[in-house]
Amino acid sequence: MVPMKAAILYNSLTGNTRKAGELIAANLQQEGWGITGVSAVRKPEMASLQEADMVIVGTWVHGLFVVGQMPFGVGGIEHLPALRGKLSASYCTFALNPGKSLDRLETSLKLLGTEVIGGLALHRSKLPQHAEEFAARLVANVPVLR
Numbered sequence: 001m002v003p004m005k006a007a008i009l010y011n012s013l014t015g016n017t018r019k020a021g022e023l024i025a026a027n028l029q030q031e032g033w034g035i036t037g038v039s040a041v042r043k044p045e046m047a048s049l050q051e052a053d054m055v056i057v058g059t060w061v062h063g064l065f066v067v068g069q070m071p072f073g074v075g076g077i078e079h080l081p082a083l084r085g086k087l088s089a090s091y092c093t094f095a096l097n098p099g100k101s102l103d104r105l106e107t108s109l110k111l112l113g114t115e116v117i118g119g120l121a122l123h124r125s126k127l128p129q130h131a132e133e134f135a136a137r138l139v140a141n142v143p144v145l146r
Protein backbone atom coordinates (compact mmCIF):
# COMPACT_ATOMS: atom_id res chain seq x y z
CA MET A 1 0.00 0.00 0.00
CA VAL A 2 1.22 3.45 -0.87
CA PRO A 3 0.66 6.01 1.91
CA MET A 4 -1.30 9.19 1.25
CA LYS A 5 0.85 12.23 0.68
CA ALA A 6 -0.45 15.58 1.91
CA ALA A 7 0.77 19.14 1.47
CA ILE A 8 -0.32 21.75 4.00
CA LEU A 9 -0.78 25.42 3.15
CA TYR A 10 -1.68 28.13 5.60
CA ASN A 11 -2.40 31.83 6.01
CA SER A 12 -1.34 33.03 9.44
CA LEU A 13 -1.11 36.47 11.02
CA THR A 14 -0.11 35.70 14.60
CA GLY A 15 1.07 32.10 14.17
CA ASN A 16 -1.90 29.99 15.30
CA THR A 17 -2.79 28.69 11.87
CA ARG A 18 0.84 27.92 11.05
CA LYS A 19 1.18 26.06 14.35
CA ALA A 20 -2.05 24.18 13.65
CA GLY A 21 -0.65 23.17 10.26
CA GLU A 22 2.50 21.81 11.88
CA LEU A 23 0.44 19.91 14.46
CA ILE A 24 -1.80 18.44 11.76
CA ALA A 25 1.31 17.38 9.83
CA ALA A 26 2.78 15.68 12.90
CA ASN A 27 -0.48 13.86 13.64
CA LEU A 28 -0.85 12.67 10.05
CA GLN A 29 2.73 11.44 10.02
CA GLN A 30 2.00 9.44 13.15
CA GLU A 31 -0.86 7.84 11.25
CA GLY A 32 1.54 6.85 8.50
CA TRP A 33 0.84 9.61 5.98
CA GLY A 34 3.59 11.38 4.11
CA ILE A 35 3.85 15.16 4.37
CA THR A 36 5.35 16.75 1.27
CA GLY A 37 5.57 20.21 2.83
CA VAL A 38 4.05 22.82 5.14
CA SER A 39 4.19 26.28 3.59
CA ALA A 40 2.45 29.65 3.42
CA VAL A 41 -0.28 30.28 0.82
CA ARG A 42 1.55 33.44 -0.25
CA LYS A 43 4.78 31.48 -0.79
CA PRO A 44 3.74 27.92 -1.56
CA GLU A 45 6.30 25.17 -2.02
CA MET A 46 5.31 24.23 -5.54
CA ALA A 47 7.07 20.87 -5.52
CA SER A 48 5.20 19.87 -2.37
CA LEU A 49 1.88 20.68 -4.03
CA GLN A 50 2.75 18.74 -7.13
CA GLU A 51 3.79 15.65 -5.16
CA ALA A 52 0.73 15.62 -2.89
CA ASP A 53 -2.41 13.53 -3.29
CA MET A 54 -4.20 15.84 -0.86
CA VAL A 55 -3.82 19.54 -0.20
CA ILE A 56 -4.88 20.81 3.22
CA VAL A 57 -5.52 24.54 3.34
CA GLY A 58 -5.87 26.49 6.57
CA THR A 59 -6.55 30.09 7.38
CA TRP A 60 -7.82 32.24 10.21
CA VAL A 61 -11.25 33.70 10.76
CA HIS A 62 -11.62 37.44 10.54
CA GLY A 63 -14.72 39.51 11.02
CA LEU A 64 -16.55 41.21 13.82
CA PHE A 65 -16.36 38.08 15.98
CA VAL A 66 -20.10 37.39 15.96
CA VAL A 67 -21.02 38.67 12.52
CA GLY A 68 -19.31 38.99 9.16
CA GLN A 69 -16.84 36.17 9.71
CA MET A 70 -14.79 35.20 6.66
CA PRO A 71 -11.75 33.05 6.11
CA PHE A 72 -8.80 35.38 5.60
CA GLY A 73 -7.19 35.50 2.18
CA VAL A 74 -9.54 33.50 -0.01
CA GLY A 75 -8.29 35.45 -3.03
CA GLY A 76 -4.79 34.05 -2.53
CA ILE A 77 -6.15 30.56 -2.01
CA GLU A 78 -8.19 30.73 -5.21
CA HIS A 79 -5.06 31.66 -7.15
CA LEU A 80 -3.10 28.60 -6.10
CA PRO A 81 -2.00 26.71 -9.19
CA ALA A 82 -1.87 23.05 -10.05
CA LEU A 83 -4.36 21.52 -7.65
CA ARG A 84 -6.89 20.19 -10.14
CA GLY A 85 -7.80 16.56 -9.56
CA LYS A 86 -6.29 16.39 -6.07
CA LEU A 87 -8.14 15.73 -2.85
CA SER A 88 -8.43 18.65 -0.44
CA ALA A 89 -9.50 19.56 3.07
CA SER A 90 -9.70 22.84 4.92
CA TYR A 91 -9.33 24.11 8.43
CA CYS A 92 -9.61 27.49 10.08
CA THR A 93 -8.52 28.76 13.47
CA PHE A 94 -10.79 31.13 15.37
CA ALA A 95 -11.31 32.81 18.73
CA LEU A 96 -15.05 32.98 19.27
CA ASN A 97 -17.17 31.82 16.36
CA PRO A 98 -16.05 30.74 12.89
CA GLY A 99 -19.42 31.49 11.27
CA LYS A 100 -19.56 30.01 7.78
CA SER A 101 -15.82 30.23 7.17
CA LEU A 102 -15.48 26.54 6.37
CA ASP A 103 -18.25 26.68 3.77
CA ARG A 104 -16.46 29.60 2.13
CA LEU A 105 -13.15 27.72 2.14
CA GLU A 106 -14.82 24.69 0.63
CA THR A 107 -16.12 26.86 -2.21
CA SER A 108 -12.57 28.07 -2.89
CA LEU A 109 -11.19 24.53 -2.90
CA LYS A 110 -13.90 23.43 -5.32
CA LEU A 111 -13.12 26.37 -7.60
CA LEU A 112 -9.57 25.06 -7.75
CA GLY A 113 -10.86 21.78 -9.13
CA THR A 114 -10.17 19.68 -6.04
CA GLU A 115 -12.37 17.02 -4.47
CA VAL A 116 -13.17 18.31 -1.00
CA ILE A 117 -13.10 15.70 1.76
CA GLY A 118 -14.09 17.95 4.64
CA GLY A 119 -13.05 20.65 7.03
CA LEU A 120 -12.79 21.54 10.68
CA ALA A 121 -12.71 24.77 12.70
CA LEU A 122 -9.98 24.66 15.35
CA HIS A 123 -10.32 26.83 18.45
CA ARG A 124 -7.11 28.79 18.97
CA SER A 125 -6.90 27.79 22.64
CA LYS A 126 -7.25 24.07 21.82
CA LEU A 127 -4.96 23.65 18.83
CA PRO A 128 -3.30 20.36 19.89
CA GLN A 129 -6.59 18.61 20.65
CA HIS A 130 -8.39 19.96 17.61
CA ALA A 131 -5.47 19.26 15.27
CA GLU A 132 -5.45 15.66 16.49
CA GLU A 133 -9.19 15.40 15.91
CA PHE A 134 -8.86 16.85 12.40
CA ALA A 135 -6.07 14.43 11.47
CA ALA A 136 -8.03 11.47 12.85
CA ARG A 137 -11.09 12.45 10.82
CA LEU A 138 -9.04 12.82 7.65
CA VAL A 139 -7.48 9.42 8.09
CA ALA A 140 -10.89 7.88 8.78
CA ASN A 141 -12.38 9.47 5.68
CA VAL A 142 -9.55 8.73 3.28
CA PRO A 143 -8.63 5.13 3.99
CA VAL A 144 -8.11 4.36 0.32
CA LEU A 145 -4.44 4.15 -0.52
CA ARG A 146 -3.77 4.25 -4.18
Ligand SMILES: Cc1cc2nc3c(=O)[nH]c(=O)nc-3n(C[C@H](O)[C@H](O)[C@H](O)COP(=O)(O)O)c2cc1C
Pocket (backbone or CB within 6 Å): 011, 012, 013, 014, 015, 016, 017, 018, 059, 060, 061, 062, 063, 064, 065, 066, 067, 068, 069, 070, 093, 094, 095, 096, 097, 098, 124
Ligand atom coordinates in the same frame (compact mmCIF):
# COMPACT_ATOMS: atom_id res chain seq x y z
C1 LIG B 1 -8.66 41.52 12.76
C2 LIG B 1 -9.09 40.20 13.39
C3 LIG B 1 -10.41 39.80 13.28
C4 LIG B 1 -10.82 38.61 13.86
N1 LIG B 1 -12.13 38.25 13.75
C5 LIG B 1 -12.55 37.09 14.30
C6 LIG B 1 -13.93 36.70 14.19
O1 LIG B 1 -14.75 37.38 13.58
N2 LIG B 1 -14.32 35.55 14.78
C7 LIG B 1 -13.42 34.75 15.46
O2 LIG B 1 -13.85 33.71 15.98
N3 LIG B 1 -12.12 35.07 15.55
C8 LIG B 1 -11.66 36.23 15.00
N4 LIG B 1 -10.34 36.59 15.12
C9 LIG B 1 -9.41 35.69 15.83
C10 LIG B 1 -8.52 34.89 14.89
O3 LIG B 1 -9.28 34.19 13.92
C11 LIG B 1 -7.72 33.85 15.69
O4 LIG B 1 -6.97 34.49 16.69
C12 LIG B 1 -6.83 33.03 14.80
O5 LIG B 1 -6.38 31.89 15.50
C13 LIG B 1 -5.64 33.82 14.29
O6 LIG B 1 -4.83 32.98 13.50
P1 LIG B 1 -3.30 33.30 13.22
O7 LIG B 1 -2.59 33.30 14.54
O8 LIG B 1 -2.85 32.19 12.34
O9 LIG B 1 -3.23 34.63 12.55
C14 LIG B 1 -9.90 37.78 14.55
C15 LIG B 1 -8.55 38.18 14.66
C16 LIG B 1 -8.16 39.38 14.07
C17 LIG B 1 -6.71 39.80 14.18
